Amino acid sequence: MGVIHVTDRAGQRHTLEAIEGWRVMEIIRDWGLPIEGLCGGACECATCHVFVAEEWLDKLYPPTEEEEDQLDTVMTQPNSRLSCQILWTPELDGLEVTLAPTGA
Amino acid sequence: MTDHIETDVVIIGAGPVGLFAVFELGLLDIKCHLIDILPKVGGQCAELYPEKPIYDIPGFPMVTGQGLVDNLMAQIEPFHPTFHLNEMVESLESIGTPEAPLFKVKTSENGTTFTCKAVIIAAGGGSFQPKKPPIDNIEAYEGTGVYYAVRKMERFRGKKVLIVGGGDSALDWTVNLQPIAKRLTLLHRRDAFRAAPHTVEKMRSLVAAGDMDLHLGQVTSLKGEAPVLEGAVIRKDDGSEFTVDCDVMLPFFGLTMKLGPIADWGLNLHENVIPVDTEKFETNVPGIFAIGDINTYPGKLKLILSGFHEGALAAQKVHRYVYPEKRLLFQYTTSSTSLQKKLGVAA
Numbered sequence: 500m501g502v503i504h505v506t507d508r509a510g511q512r513h514t515l516e517a518i519e520g521w522r523v524m525e526i527i528r529d530w531g532l533p534i535e536g537l538c539g540g541a542c543e544c545a546t547c548h549v550f551v552a553e554e555w556l557d558k559l560y561p562p563t564e565e566e567e568d569q570l571d572t573v574m575t576q577p578n579s580r581l582s583c584q585i586l587w588t589p590e591l592d593g594l595e596v597t598l599a600p601t602g603a
Numbered sequence: 604m605t606d607h608i609e610t611d612v613v614i615i616g617a618g619p620v621g622l623f624a625v626f627e628l629g630l631l632d633i634k635c636h637l638i639d640i641l642p643k644v645g646g647q648c649a650e651l652y653p654e655k656p657i658y659d660i661p662g663f664p665m666v667t668g669q670g671l672v673d674n675l676m677a678q679i680e681p682f683h684p685t686f687h688l689n690e691m692v693e694s695l696e697s698i699g700t701p702e703a704p705l706f707k708v709k710t711s712e713n714g715t716t717f718t719c720k721a722v723i724i725a726a727g728g729g730s731f732q733p734k735k736p737p738i739d740n741i742e743a744y745e746g747t748g749v750y751y752a753v754r755k756m757e758r759f760r761g762k763k764v765l766i767v768g769g770g771d772s773a774l775d776w777t778v779n780l781q782p783i784a785k786r787l788t789l790l791h792r793r794d795a796f797r798a799a800p801h802t803v804e805k806m807r808s809l810v811a812a813g814d815m816d817l818h819l820g821q822v823t824s825l826k827g828e829a830p831v832l833e834g835a836v837i838r839k840d841d842g843s844e845f846t847v848d849c850d851v852m853l854p855f856f857g858l859t860m861k862l863g864p865i866a867d868w869g870l871n872l873h874e875n876v877i878p879v880d881t882e883k884f885e886t887n888v889p890g891i892f893a894i895g896d897i898n899t900y901p902g903k904l905k906l907i908l909s910g911f912h913e914g915a916l917a918a919q920k921v922h923r924y925v926y927p928e929k930r931l932l933f934q935y936t937t938s939s940t941s942l943q944k945k946l947g948v949a950a
Contacts, residue, residue: 537728537860539905543651545734546859568797571769572857574736574821575792577840600737 501592505549507532508598517587523549523596524583534598540583545569547582552595559585573599606715608685610636611925613708614723615692618646620895620910621725622675627918629682630934630942633925636717637684638710640691640730645672647727648907650858661908671907681947687715691730695722695868697888704890704924721921724877724886724893725910728860736767736854738822740829748825748832749852753780758851761785765835765847767822768855774798776853778805781815788816788847790837818847825852865897873899883920884913890924892917 505527506512515530517523524547527534535546542565551559556578562570566584573579582596612628614621617639628635643649648657648668656665666674690710699705699720708717733751735741741749753759753776764784766777769791775798781787789806796803809815820839826846827833834846862875870886870893871878877886877893881900885892894917895910903909922931936942943949 538647538651541652541655543655544859545857564795567793567795568770571792571797572734574738 501587501589503527503587503591503594503596505532506595506597508600517592517594519588521587522583523585523587523591523594524581526587527582527598532598534582535601536583542566542569542581542584545573545581546601548573548575548599549580549582549596550576550599551578551580551585552597553578555591555594555596558590606713608636608715608717610634610685610717610719612636612721612723612921613638613692613706613717613719614684614725615639615708616646616724616726616895616897617641617644617686617688618725618727618895619648619671619675619907620727620914621646621723622672622679623911624723624725624894624914624918625679625682625684626675627915628921629679629684630936630945631918631922631925631931632945633918633921634682635684635723636687636719638687638690638692638708640689640732642689644676644686644688645669648672650731657907659906659908681945687713690715691863693864695891697869697890699890701889703927704888706890720890720924722891723914723917723921724865724891724897725895725914726865727896729862729865729875729897730860731858732861732863733854734856734859736822736856739824741825743829744825744827744832744852747830748827748850749854751854753853756780756783759784762850763848764788765790765849765852766855767791767852769793769796769798770855770857771798771802772855773853774802774806776855777815778802778809781809785850786816788818788849790818790820790822790835790847792819792821794819816847822852822854879913882916884917885920892921 501517502514503517517526524536537546538544566581611633612635614637617637649672653669690712693711694709696707698707706722759780760783763786765788767790777789810817820837822835823838824836834848836846838844876899879893879898894913896905
């Protein structure tokens with residue numbers, strides 16, 4: 500067991516219990532935070548875009564070409580990731596992410 | 604020129620669930636028209652993941668999104684549904700009574716109007732619309748300096764055009780608009796493009812010849828007194844910023860789904876989905892049904908197979924609205940000659 504910390508678009512930080520084998524998008528969605536996850540985790544929409552805290556970036560698997568293609572469709576920062584492509588494992592206990600702004 | 608159509612049922616959304624509803628309604632002799640904002644049928648299956656394998660469609664160990672759509676189209680062919688693509692339903696007005704519902708449906712693009720006895724909303728996550736980049740005040744330039752689609756190329760003749768994106772739309776319009784633009788700039792966040800290789804090559808050769816500019820980075824803000832666009836401030840990966848002068852900006856960031864006008868139709872909504880009962884999948888308005896991802900009820904699972912089931916049950920109630928005098932006989936396609944005749948397979 501472990502947790503992730505998610506800062507929502509209003510700047511409020513939430514600590515959510517994480518489940519091994521779940522994608523970070525699914526954990527965020529399951530706790531009812533506003534993450535769209537339109538395509539259901541198929542890496543086809545970029546509506547689960549998050550900013551990952553600097554110190555965690557290297558602990559994640561690097562984005563696939565498919566994820567980069569989707570990141571092309573949103574406004575990114577160097578720490579942008581799609582949360583549906585981050586599978587939570589106990590090594591990610593304490594992972595810190597911020598929900599990216601949604602387009603209009 | 605405005606068309607008016609009278610039919611039994613209007614189905615809003617031509618995704619897999621809307622398509623299969625045509626089959627269930629067709630077996631009950633109910634005619635329908637389908638309306639979809641996309642230029643093609645298939646909804647998310649065709650737009651978001653045409654090549655992705657799906658493993659949980661009963662009877663198909665594996666089928667791609669597009670494969671499923673193609674099969675559904677073949678399955679409903681005997682019922683000759685009419686499709687109205689590239690159109691969005693703008694208004695839905697009830698002009699009947701709860702006992703004998705009647706609706707007036709109007710679309711936005713061509714202004715086609717429909718009169719029908721039932722409406723089935725199978726709109727999935729809503730209507731597909733261009734993804735807008737989150738840039739402050741971008742709305743103030745829309746239609747004058749910012750466009751999400753090219754309808755008339757001539758509009759861009761002699762203009763300083765900034766195209767943003769790295770997919771097929773961005774690259775296609777880059778090579779198409781470059782000859783008529785005063786100066787064309789393509790902006791993308793990285794030096795890799797997800798577009799047809801020959802189009803990318805063409806773009807690269809235009810850049811090499813000095814006939815257009817390619818920049819890597821992202822737009823952070825727009826310049827010019829709205830609604831007149833004068834430039835875009837671009838941030839590069841290293842954090843430095845510069846400005847590209849432009850009269851128009853065309854962001855091609857793909858599509859997203861918005862609930863859109865559905866919110867204005869007097870239906871109960873719960874977090875952007877429509878509550879229905881689980882006997883008929885009817886909304887709070889008698890005669891308006893909601894099936895597939897757009898509905899919710901206790902235990903709802905957003906699966907294509909659930910949407911198929913929901914369509915079958917909704918069709919039973921629709922039959923009562925369309926044929927109030929007729930008793931509905933439950934039949935199987937395996938044994939009923941009358942159903943087989945409708946499918947064109949009777950011996």
